Amino acid sequence: MATLSDVATAAGVSPTAVSRYLNNRIELPQGTRDRIDAAIAKLDYRPNLLAKRLSTGKSEAISIVTPEISNPFFAELAAAVEAAADSHGYAVYMSSTRGDPLREIDAIKRLQDQHVDGLIMMTNRPDDGTLAALLRHIDNVVLLDEDIPGVSVPKVFVENEQGAYLGTRHLIEAGHRDIALISGPAGLMSVRERQTGFRRAMVEAGLPIRAEWLMLGEYSRAYGAQSAKTLLEGSVRPTAIMACSDYLAIGVLQAVRQAGLVVPDDLSLVGFDDMAFAELVDPPLTTIRQPVAEMGRLAFERLLALLNKTEVATEIRLPVELVVRRSVAPFVSKGQ
Amino acid sequence: MATLSDVATAAGVSPTAVSRYLNNRIELPQGTRDRIDAAIAKLDYRPNLLAKRLSTGKSEAISIVTPEISNPFFAELAAAVEAAADSHGYAVYMSSTRGDPLREIDAIKRLQDQHVDGLIMMTNRPDDGTLAALLRHIDNVVLLDEDIPGVSVPKVFVENEQGAYLGTRHLIEAGHRDIALISGPAGLMSVRERQTGFRRAMVEAGLPIRAEWLMLGEYSRAYGAQSAKTLLEGSVRPTAIMACSDYLAIGVLQAVRQAGLVVPDDLSLVGFDDMAFAELVDPPLTTIRQPVAEMGRLAFERLLALLNKTEVATEIRLPVELVVRRSVAPFVSKGQ
DNA sequence: TGGGCTTAGTAAAGCGGTTTACATGACGAT
DNA sequence: ATCGTCATGTAAACCGCTTTACTAAGCCCA
Numbered sequence: 001m002a003t004l005s006d007v008a009t010a011a012g013v014s015p016t017a018v019s020r021y022l023n024n025r026i027e028l029p030q031g032t033r034d035r036i037d038a039a040i041a042k043l044d045y046r047p048n049l050l051a052k053r054l055s056t057g058k059s060e061a062i063s064i065v066t067p068e069i070s071n072p073f074f075a076e077l078a079a080a081v082e083a084a085a086d087s088h089g090y091a092v093y094m095s096s097t098r099g100d101p102l103r104e105i106d107a108i109k110r111l112q113d114q115h116v117d118g119l120i121m122m123t124n125r126p127d128d129g130t131l132a133a134l135l136r137h138i139d140n141v142v143l144l145d146e147d148i149p150g151v152s153v154p155k156v157f158v159e160n161e162q163g164a165y166l167g168t169r170h171l172i173e174a175g176h177r178d179i180a181l182i183s184g185p186a187g188l189m190s191v192r193e194r195q196t197g198f199r200r201a202m203v204e205a206g207l208p209i210r211a212e213w214l215m216l217g218e219y220s221r222a223y224g225a226q227s228a229k230t231l232l233e234g235s236v237r238p239t240a241i242m243a244c245s246d247y248l249a250i251g252v253l254q255a256v257r258q259a260g261l262v263v264p265d266d267l268s269l270v271g272f273d274d275m276a277f278a279e280l281v282d283p284p285l286t287t288i289r290q291p292v293a294e295m296g297r298l299a300f301e302r303l304l305a306l307l308n309k310t311e312v313a314t315e316i317r318l319p320v321e322l323v324v325r326r327s328v329a330p331f332v333s334k335g336q
Numbered sequence: 337m338a339t340l341s342d343v344a345t346a347a348g349v350s351p352t353a354v355s356r357y358l359n360n361r362i363e364l365p366q367g368t369r370d371r372i373d374a375a376i377a378k379l380d381y382r383p384n385l386l387a388k389r390l391s392t393g394k395s396e397a398i399s400i401v402t403p404e405i406s407n408p409f410f411a412e413l414a415a416a417v418e419a420a421a422d423s424h425g426y427a428v429y430m431s432s433t434r435g436d437p438l439r440e441i442d443a444i445k446r447l448q449d450q451h452v453d454g455l456i457m458m459t460n461r462p463d464d465g466t467l468a469a470l471l472r473h474i475d476n477v478v479l480l481d482e483d484i485p486g487v488s489v490p491k492v493f494v495e496n497e498q499g500a501y502l503g504t505r506h507l508i509e510a511g512h513r514d515i516a517l518i519s520g521p522a523g524l525m526s527v528r529e530r531q532t533g534f535r536r537a538m539v540e541a542g543l544p545i546r547a548e549w550l551m552l553g554e555y556s557r558a559y560g561a562q563s564a565k566t567l568l569e570g571s572v573r574p575t576a577i578m579a580c581s582d583y584l585a586i587g588v589l590q591a592v593r594q595a596g597l598v599v600p601d602d603l604s605l606v607g608f609d610d611m612a613f614a615e616l617v618d619p620p621l622t623t624i625r626q627p628v629a630e631m632g633r634l635a636f637e638r639l640l641a642l643l644n645k646t647e648v649a650t651e652i653r654l655p656v657e658l659v660v661r662r663s664v665a666p667f668v669s670k671g672q
Numbered sequence: 673t674g675g676g677c678t679t680a681g682t683a684a685a686g687c688g689g690t691t692t693a694c695a696t697g698a699c700g701a702t
Numbered sequence: 703a704t705c706g707t708c709a710t711g712t713a714a715a716c717c718g719c720t721t722t723a724c725t726a727a728g729c730c731c732a
Contacts, residue, residue, distance in 0.1 A: 001448075003718055014682050019720060028680075049449050049554070051718035054386040054687050061429075070415035072408050072612075079406035082432055086439075091446070093397075094430045096418055103422075110427070112337075113385050250616055276408075281584055282618025339688055350712050355690060387688030390717050615719075 002043035005129075005141035010039035015109050020048070034303055048152040062303060063093040063116040065107040067124040070096075072275050073246075073292070074122060080296020081120055088304060090117075099125060108134050111141070118303045124219060126187025140306055141266065144299040147189035154302040155315040156295055161191045163320040164197030167270040168242050170286070172205045175331030176240040176268060182227045182252065191216060194244045194272070213238055224251020225258075233258050239331055240268035246275045249285055249327075253333035264329035274323050284325035291318050338379035346375035355653075358383070398639060399429040399452040401443040403460040406432075408611050409582075410458060411626070413480065416632020417456055419638055424640060426453075435461060444470050447477070454639045458479050460555060462523025476642055480635040483525035490638040492631055493650040496526045499624040499656040500533030503606040504578050506658055508541045511667030512576035512604060516549035518563045519580035519589065527552060530580045530608070549574055560587020561594075568595050568603075576604040580612045585621055600665035606660070610659055620661035627654050 008015040014085070018036055021027035028036075039045070053059045064081050066074040082092045090217070090244050093116055097103040104123065111119045118140035132150040135141055143155040164181075169281040171179050174176075181198045184191045191229030195214070212234065215227040224243060228251065231238055243249035249271030256263050263269050263283060271278060271287035295318055344351040348365075348371060356362035357372055364372075375381070389395045400417050402410040418428045429452055431441040440459065447455045454476035459467070468486040469618055471477055479491040500517075507515050517534045520527045531550070538545050548570065551563040560579060564587065567574055579585040585607030592599050599605050599619055607614060607623035612619040641647030 001450075003722095005718080013680095015719080015722080016682060016684095017680085023720080025658060025721085026681080032680080046445070046449055048390075048718050049451050050390045051687090052720080054384075054390050054689085055719045055721085056695095057687075059386070068415065069405075070408070070412040072406070072411065075408065075411035076406040078430075079404065079432055080407060082430060083434070086431065091429055091451070092431070093427055094414075094418060095422065095428070096415055098419070109382070113382055114337075115385050115427070181731090253616075276617055277613040280613055280617050281587075330571060340690095341688080351689080352691080352712060352714095353710085356711090359690080362711080368710080384688050387717090388690080390719090391688075391690045392689085393717075 001048070002045040005047070005118055006043055006048070007036065007039045007045045010043060011035040036234060057114060058115065059117050060089060060092060061091040061116045062118045062120060062300070063095065063107055063110060064120045064122075065095050065097060065104060066122045068096050069094060071094060072277070074277075076292045077122065077296045080293040081144075081300050082296075084297045084300035088300075090300075090304075097123075101130065105134060108138065108141075111138065118142070120149075120299050121148070121302055122146060123258070124184070124188070126185055128273055140303070142145050142299050142303045142306065144295060145190075149189070154311060154312045154313050156299045156302060156318070157189075157222075158290050158295065158318045158320050160193035160199040160320075160327060161200070163272060163290075164194035164242060164244065165201045166197075166320070166322045167272065167286075167288050168198045168201035169205075170269055170324070171240040171270060171328060172201060172207065172243060174240075174268060174328050177207050177331070178213075178236070178238045179225065179240045179242060180210075180215065180238040180267060181208070181232050181242050181244070181246050182215045182217075182224060184216065184248075185221040186216045196232065198242055207271070215268055219245045219247055221247045221251040221254075224248035225255040226251070228252040228255035229259070232256070232261070242268075244272045246271040246273040246278050246285060246287055248272075249287065250277070250281060253281060253285075253327075264327050268328040268331075270328060278323075283327050286325045286327045287323050289321050289323045291320070294318055337384070338381040340381070340383070342379055343381045343447065345371065346379060347371040356506075365577060376563045393450060395450065395453050396425060397427040397429060397452045398454045398456060398531060398636070399443055400456045401431050401433060401440060401490045402458045404432050405430060408613070410608055412612075412628045413458065413632045414627040417480075417636050418632075419632045420636035423428040424636075425504075426636075433459075437461075437466065440467060441470060444474065444477075447474065449595040454478070456635050456639060457484070458482060459484060460520070460524070462521055463640070476639070478635050478642065480631060480637045481526075483523070488509055488649045490642060490647060490649050491633045492638060493525075493651065494626050494631065494654045494656050496529035496656075497533040497536070499608060500530035500578060500580065501627075502533075502658045503608065503622075503624050504534045505541075506538035506660070507578060507604055507664060508543065510576075510604060510664050513543050513667070514549075514572070514574045515543070515576045516546075516551065516567050517578050517580070518551045518553075518560055518584050520550045520552065520555040520584075521555060527580065533623070544570075545566060549571050555581045555583055557583045557587040557590075560584035561591040562587070563592035564588040564593070568592070568597070573602070576606075576651055576664070578606050580608045580611040582607040582614050582621060584608075585623065586613075586617060589617060589621075589663075600663050604609060604664040604667070606664060612662055614659075615661060619663050621658055621662045622663045625659045626656055630654055 005015045008018045085092050095107050095315045120142050123146050127148045131148050135151040173232045217223040243267045274287045275291035278287050341351045342352050344354045421428045457482045459482050463484045471487040477489045553559040593664050607621045610623045610625035614623050
């Protein structure tokens with residue numbers, strides 16, 4: 001590979017001149033410019049990014065940390081971030097933590113190594129304070145999708161409370177009164193907020209909330225199935241379920257089918273996320289759509305602003321919307 | 337951040353000693369080792385990777401190029417690669433080409449910039465020779481999932497021919513004789529091979545292959561739906577379809593439903609890939625499973641071997657397997 | 673004719689490591 | 703006493719680029 005010096009020699013100028021010319025830090029007469037351009041073309045010179053980075057201390061790269069990149073929700077988020085980053089000339093490192101806190105910490109350390117300029121962090125487990133402590137002294141991080149309490153960085157979330165409210169109200173409007181909630185781990189912001197939205201809709205409609213119908217566990221298909229099974233085996237059955245993720249909803253769907261029942265005839269169901277498969281399952285899932293592409297793009301833009309020091313740590317909330325498909329049916333009283 | 341020199345000063349030795357000690361290139365007496373270790377701990381020294389890379393010319397990072405990271409198939413592949421890379425201390429750059437050849441070329445250039453040590457490349461469009469020409473002079477690339485003809489690098493593919501053969505034979509064994517094939521773009525290796533497998537099964541069973549039932553287009557849901565519509569509207573209808581990707585199969589599923597028909601009662605269907613949603617759709621899809629995790633892992637290992645010069649350019653074929661679910665029914669003749 | 677201002681550059685010191693080649697002192701052997 | 707050898711390191715160049723501070727030459731103007 002040709003180096004900057006090679007180009008300089010070939011063009012009969014100093015390396016400094018070439019460097020400054022390439023970075024628009026100097027005005028050179030046409031003749032000199034032509035000689036440099038010719039040398040670059042002839043030698044097929046391409047700057048060594050490593051050297052550039054070492055020298056400038058910037059890497060023009062960011063890292064995105066997801067719990068699991070093979071999860072379509074995070075994959076879509078990552079894809080949106082990547083697209084935005086790419087359009088600004090930033091490369092993207094990715095890492096899946098697979099729920100391992102150590103790997104989350106690793107990613108943050110990489111950032112400290114100046115390996116990358118900034119970090120977009122997604123997590124899906126409640127933090128015990130470790131992450132918060134680590135992030136407290138770092139200022140080029142953006143939190144996406146889920147909060148880590150106690151750190152003040154830009155955050156891009158959705159209207160979780162409103163989402164659960166919309167979903168629950170949709171069920172209530174269909175005539176349901178006995179509605180259960182299935183959600184993720186208790187410590188998570190999204191779980192708390194969605195629960196609040198659920199409660200608001202129920203209270204507003206004057207409906208009772210049964211403690212044993214509030215299932216908080218994890219955002220997984222398995223937990224959805226298990227919770228649904230428990231609910232269906234209870235002495236009193238709900239007629240509808242608000243599931244706080246599509247994965248949970250899929251689990252419910254399978255458990256219901258296994259019990260020989262049918263969604264929505266025997267049980268109405270609303271999901272959350274609107275992942276690609278939501279409209280492919282049977283029945284197509286009524287769910288709360290998160291603007292995933294928008295979230296990813298915005299997160300990158302916040303980060304970029306942060307790097308350019310034009311951003312203060314602020315929290316953005318993106319709207320969600322109810323997508324009506326076919327997993328909710330009007331309530332028909334048992335007596336009929 | 338503390339530097340190597342800081343550590344050396346604190347430990348009362350030269351930077352050389354510290355560097356060599358950290359890289360196991362020198363034997364030092366216990367006392368010296370302890371002083372260095374203490375200095376590292378006290379200063380919280382962490383090596384600057386950029387400097388290290390510039391110096392060694394290695395980046396301990398690879399890049400993975402996918403057509404679209406939000407596509408679960410590629411996301412799973414990427415996740416597997418990432419996991420393998422991570423366990424060997426390699427970081428992973430990701431880029432989605434979104435079908436843009438320019439972005440594929442970009443990724444290769446990044447490699448040449450020594451930005452990364454190696455590249456795992458996935459593509460899903462036939463190459464017009466541009467990529468092949470670019471890759472011809474590069475030796476740290478591994479091709480995954482799909483071929484680029486004319487380049488001799490390690491390749492990790494699946495038994496495409498056998499997969500389509502198994503799927504088609506499964507349909508034949510269920511009594512079907514009128515079987516259509518829906519697949520991706522004509523120029524692709526996987527498409528060619530799967531077509532061959534399909535033909536082999538048909539010929540073996542003495543069944544005719546109708547040219548108008550060979551649909552080659554693209555691996556997308558839309559094309560699956562459109563092809564199914566065409567097939568259903570034809571004067572003679574197939575009773576079964578071999579779809580060469582689960583995305584295609586989903587499209588078929590939707591078109592069939594739209595036509596007021598039912599899978600598998602009116603039409604049997606086999607997919608290819610066994611993506612996560614394959615068992616979630618209605619009916620759960622009988623399909624050909626690709627060992628995605630294995631593919632990703634193996635691809636990384638090939639690349640690693642390549643970097644260590646212990647690998648010759650060889651092509652690996654991974655076995656696929658038929659996963660029977662509920663989208664295939666025995667053929668019942670119309671007369672009944 | 674010399675002082676100041678432009679123009680068109682350059683020298684050299686970093687950035688933070690790695691690596692090659694060499695140095696110093698102690699010790700054992702002759 | 704001297705030589706060779708081993709143990710224990712070190713000096714300095716280098717990776718390829720950026721950046722700060724400086725300079726040489728030319729020109730204008732008084």
